[in-house]
Amino acid sequence: MLEIITKNTVDGITITDLDRLKHDYKTFVLKEEWFKLTIPCARHDITDILINSESIRHRLNAGVTTPQGYEIWIHGNLARMFSRLSQCIAQDDLLIFKNLEEKYLICESWNECVDGEFVPASVKQFFANGEGPFWYHRDSWHKLPYASYDGEIITGDVSVDEDLIHEDARFYGKGMCRSTKINPTLPTTRVGDIKNKGLRDMMEKFGFTEILQIQQITLEPNSVLPVHRDDFTYEPSKNIVRGPSQLYFVLSGDKDKIKFKFKNVGLLNVDRPIFINNQGFVHSLVYTGDEPRTVLLAYGVSSFTNKRFL
DSSP states (O other): OEEEEESSOOOOOEEEOTTOOEEEGGGOOOOSSEEEEEESSOGGGEEEEEETTEEOGGGGGGOEEETTEEEEEEESSHHHHHHHHHHHSOTHHHHSOOOGGGTEEEEEEOOOOOOOTTSOHHHHHHHHOOOEEEEEETTOGGGOSEEEOOSOOOOOOOOOTTTOOEEOOSSOSSEEEEESSSSOOSSOEEGGGOSSHHHHHHHHHTTEEEEEEEEEEEEOSSEEEEEEOOOOTTOTTHHHHSSSOEEEEEEESOGGGEEEEETTTEEOOOSSOEEEOTTTSOEEEEEOOSSOEEEEEEEEEETTTTGGGO
């Protein structure tokens, strides 16, 4: 049972489930799942929310203000809800209402459908299992799932033939991988030592001063990367690859047909280059475009990511 108590009468409350289906508050039956409430009023107009007659008063400030009203995630199992909030949000940040987006990267993991006979059951299940909301404190940089690139627009028209001299198809199924070295092992290479000027200039624009490894990976249409985590437990270079340190830059293919999911994060937006934490989060990718998809990956020391943490 769900009861929303406001200072004044509020109409138009909507409840969105993990399939992104909207429910009317007046007829809604609460289940032990995650739901996002959208209450068309300000936070200070909300007195309390009761779930099965129990107050969530001390967690009311876990929501955010949007043009549609106050949005807050709830769960029909209060133990799971309270545990998630305690795990992710500092207690001091819930005492009074704050703009959590200033301190936290807020992620929403929904149920996602990936079709096709070429997609294994394990991958379909991974995408279909939405985990709801997660908050990652921006000061805990090594625990962030990704870091946005906010520099100048960079085109992917660059030659890699001089520098990416190793070919490796062990892990990519219907694809091809070229790299500067087989594994991201020490020592690093100065960006100034990259032979191709276009590639060198690109890496400098992405803030790199040292390069551990650069890869160019091409996936054919209807390709899958299985559920996995990039594991560097025993690599001497593991300090460099910690946190959201790997550049992920789509060079070609249909970006709208790329579904790239991190567990406890949801789908990543790859419309622009980003830096991802692929060793900290289990992930999988499904590509359904009609043309091959090529992505440029790079590890190293960058002013956009890990330079200040090493």
